Amino acid sequence: MTKAPSSGQAKSLSIFLIEDDTAHAELIRRAFQEQSPRVQLYQAASLAGYHALLKQHSPDLVLMDINLPDGRALQALADSHDHRAFPLLVMTAYGNEELAVEALKGGAFDYLVKSPDLFRRLPVIVQGALREWQLLQQRRQAQADLQASERHYHSLFESIDEGFCVMEVEFDDDGTVSDLRLREINRIFSAQTGLGPECLSHSIRELLPEIDPFWLQTYGAVARTGEAIRFQRPEQQLGRFFDVYAFRPDNGSRNQVAALYRDITEQKRYEEQLKHLATHDVLTGLANRTLLLDRLEQAIHYAHRSGRLVAALLFDLDRFKVINDSLGHNFGDQLLRAVAGRLQHCIRETDSVARLGGDEFVVILAEVADMKDIALVAGHLLEQLNQPYRVEDREIRLSASLGISLFPRDSDDSATLLRNADMAMYRAKRLERSSFLFYAPEMNQRLQETLELEEALRQALEQEQFLLLYQPKVNLVTGQICGCEALVRWQHAQRGLISPAQFIPLAEETGLIVPLGDWVLRQACAQTCQWRDAGLQPVPVAVNLSARQFRKGDLTQRLQSILQHSGLAAGELELELTESMIMDNPQQAVQIMHELKQLGLSLSLDDFGTGYSSLNYLRRFPVDNLKIDRSFIRDVATDTSGASVVTSIIQIAHNLGLGAVAEGVETRDQLDFLRRCGCDQLQGYLFSKPLPAEDFAALLREGRSLTPPI
Numbered sequence: 001m002t003k004a005p006s007s008g009q010a011k012s013l014s015i016f017l018i019e020d021d022t023a024h025a026e027l028i029r030r031a032f033q034e035q036s037p038r039v040q041l042y043q044a045a046s047l048a049g050y051h052a053l054l055k056q057h058s059p060d061l062v063l064m065d066i067n068l069p070d071g072r073a074l075q076a077l078a079d080s081h082d083h084r085a086f087p088l089l090v091m092t093a094y095g096n097e098e099l100a101v102e103a104l105k106g107g108a109f110d111y112l113v114k115s116p117d118l119f120r121r122l123p124v125i126v127q128g129a130l131r132e133w134q135l136l137q138q139r140r141q142a143q144a145d146l147q148a149s150e151r152h153y154h155s156l157f158e159s160i161d162e163g164f165c166v167m168e169v170e171f172d173d174d175g176t177v178s179d180l181r182l183r184e185i186n187r188i189f190s191a192q193t194g195l196g197p198e199c200l201s202h203s204i205r206e207l208l209p210e211i212d213p214f215w216l217q218t219y220g221a222v223a224r225t226g227e228a229i230r231f232q233r234p235e236q237q238l239g240r241f242f243d244v245y246a247f248r249p250d251n252g253s254r255n256q257v258a259a260l261y262r263d264i265t266e267q268k269r270y271e272e273q274l275k276h277l278a279t280h281d282v283l284t285g286l287a288n289r290t291l292l293l294d295r296l297e298q299a300i301h302y303a304h305r306s307g308r309l310v311a312a313l314l315f316d317l318d319r320f321k322v323i324n325d326s327l328g329h330n331f332g333d334q335l336l337r338a339v340a341g342r343l344q345h346c347i348r349e350t351d352s353v354a355r356l357g358g359d360e361f362v363v364i365l366a367e368v369a370d371m372k373d374i375a376l377v378a379g380h381l382l383e384q385l386n387q388p389y390r391v392e393d394r395e396i397r398l399s400a401s402l403g404i405s406l407f408p409r410d411s412d413d414s415a416t417l418l419r420n421a422d423m424a425m426y427r428a429k430r431l432e433r434s435s436f437l438f439y440a441p442e443m444n445q446r447l448q449e450t451l452e453l454e455e456a457l458r459q460a461l462e463q464e465q466f467l468l469l470y471q472p473k474v475n476l477v478t479g480q481i482c483g484c485e486a487l488v489r490w491q492h493a494q495r496g497l498i499s500p501a502q503f504i505p506l507a508e509e510t511g512l513i514v515p516l517g518d519w520v521l522r523q524a525c526a527q528t529c530q531w532r533d534a535g536l537q538p539v540p541v542a543v544n545l546s547a548r549q550f551r552k553g554d555l556t557q558r559l560q561s562i563l564q565h566s567g568l569a570a571g572e573l574e575l576e577l578t579e580s581m582i583m584d585n586p587q588q589a590v591q592i593m594h595e596l597k598q599l600g601l602s603l604s605l606d607d608f609g610t611g612y613s614s615l616n617y618l619r620r621f622p623v624d625n626l627k628i629d630r631s632f633i634r635d636v637a638t639d640t641s642g643a644s645v646v647t648s649i650i651q652i653a654h655n656l657g658l659g660a661v662a663e664g665v666e667t668r669d670q671l672d673f674l675r676r677c678g679c680d681q682l683q684g685y686l687f688s689k690p691l692p693a694e695d696f697a698a699l700l701r702e703g704r705s706l707t708p709p710i
């Protein structure tokens, strides 16, 4: 192994010469010595020598004879990958080109056909090969760098946990955006949009024919201006909602836009749900108070300009609480939904309907020309609500009371308009059910009074400011007292005795009737026992029962406990029920009445004739007496049709095996008529007004006949 002398400071080149032909090797060595003194030539004559050299030096280039004593250059190429770090030139004898081509395939950088001329030119050839090798290396490096950077880019691209795409924006000649083409997309983008790699380079207009032009315009603007933009937008065709950050990538292309997509469909859905919940009534899906006030304000705002009217119509269903309590909340809910549906069906698109809660609904009529139109709509809505409802295979009728307030007449403030409509509704309910009233300022005063009365009624209950009067019932044959009716009075400190007609409806409405009614029952039972204990011949006492008391689930238990506590026999207590309270739900009423009868109580049907009992039902009611309403008795002596009604009722009672009781008997003529008809019992001012307990006791004690002689 010889080493060529080095020359100067220039970087010396290490070249391996692997040649077993010593003559060739010498020629080559000389050529280098003469032409390239800075080349260090390391020589070996076999493959083994070549491998030994490799262990000690790193060659810049290898010149290798293709056939060596211990193998071929091809073997060296196959054995080692080192040649990849330096160019390996194989030298062949003339005629061995096939082998040389094989060597090239195996990784040789080039092949040279040996000749004296070649040996001479070899230093120049080597310089050229080295330059070429260097260029190749640089190219390889650049390629490898590029591949590495692409791999890095792709891994980044895919590691983003958002959809990512790069698009080509296509512009028309006039600068408007004509189309987009997807250039790059990541997996998440495909999952979000359904646009997979097969869509790359395709027109977005073809992929999504109904795409919102917004997307094209926005991406066009980003491409044109280079300004990034962030926005949230639904894409209807994909049915998704995206949060998008779009920017122009820094890749020199002025027509490209990159965009990061975050799918916020669920978040938006949730937000919408929350918004809906905050502004809508869960049961009916109608607007709630918050949204209603908002809409009312908007309607007022527009009406300010148009000079038209806005009406707030507040409905409250009559007797809904009774229905809800007696038929159950599920039934009540279905009914409320049906009411909501009807109201919605009846209004125009520009109007709104809302549920305030409970059984209160509001309709806003916007842009109305005059009050006549409002009255027409109000009448129509009430009529619609009055139509029978079918719920759980049951037909049920409802009515509603309606209060109306107007912008600008009553207020220009939405909350005040609602309050005024509420007052008008309250008044309508008290006057006549299923009617409407326009708000009037004096209602405010009345409402105030009612509220005060309600508060006073509560206090009166706590302080027991009530007393009972007793009105005798008279046996028509004997003229003797055969019973009495307990009638409550309120002893007001300032207003004196207040009639039940004034406070019973309020007590009924507020629910105070239940404790008040219990007090009346306890008091009436206790009083009757006191008369008996005082040695008087006791007569059954009748007590009026209100609808609420009647429907309250624990009525029989409460009555049982009251009877037990007072010591009164059940047979001495009579309950007066009205036709209307029973006909609300006749089936349930029959059941309750049977329970009361089982306790041993007597039952009478009060105000008979004013309601709408069918004879069919009447047969099934386990009542003892029919009390003919005083409005019929008033006219018996003067009006033939009134007289025939009374005659018929008495006959019906007798045919059904019931007693007939006439109330409100005030005159001798009425008495004579009733006598002729064979009425059983009489009650009225002709015999006695309702009396305090001690005065009634005196009457009992006297034991005289109360009917005037025939």
Ligand SMILES: Nc1nc2c(ncn2[C@@H]2O[C@H](COP(=O)(O)O[C@H]3[C@@H](O)[C@H](n4cnc5c(=O)[nH]c(N)nc54)O[C@@H]3COP(=O)(O)O)[C@@H](O)[C@H]2O)c(=O)[nH]1
Pocket (backbone or CB within 6 Å): 471, 485, 486, 487, 488, 499, 500, 501, 504, 517, 520, 544, 545, 546, 576, 606, 607, 630, 663, 664, 665, 666, 683, 684, 685, 686, 690
């Ligand atoms: N739920 C309850 N309701 C009650 C109770 N106490 C009374 N009431 C009801 O209040 C209404 C008014 O009652 P009141 O002012 O006591 O009037 C009763 C009698 O005074 C009156 N009457 C009796 N005779 C005559 C008469 O000859 N002429 C005439 N103009 N009025 C007369 O009738 C009323 C009794 O009616 P009724 O109950 O239908 O038999 C009234 O509806 C009471 O029911 C109570 O404790 N609970």
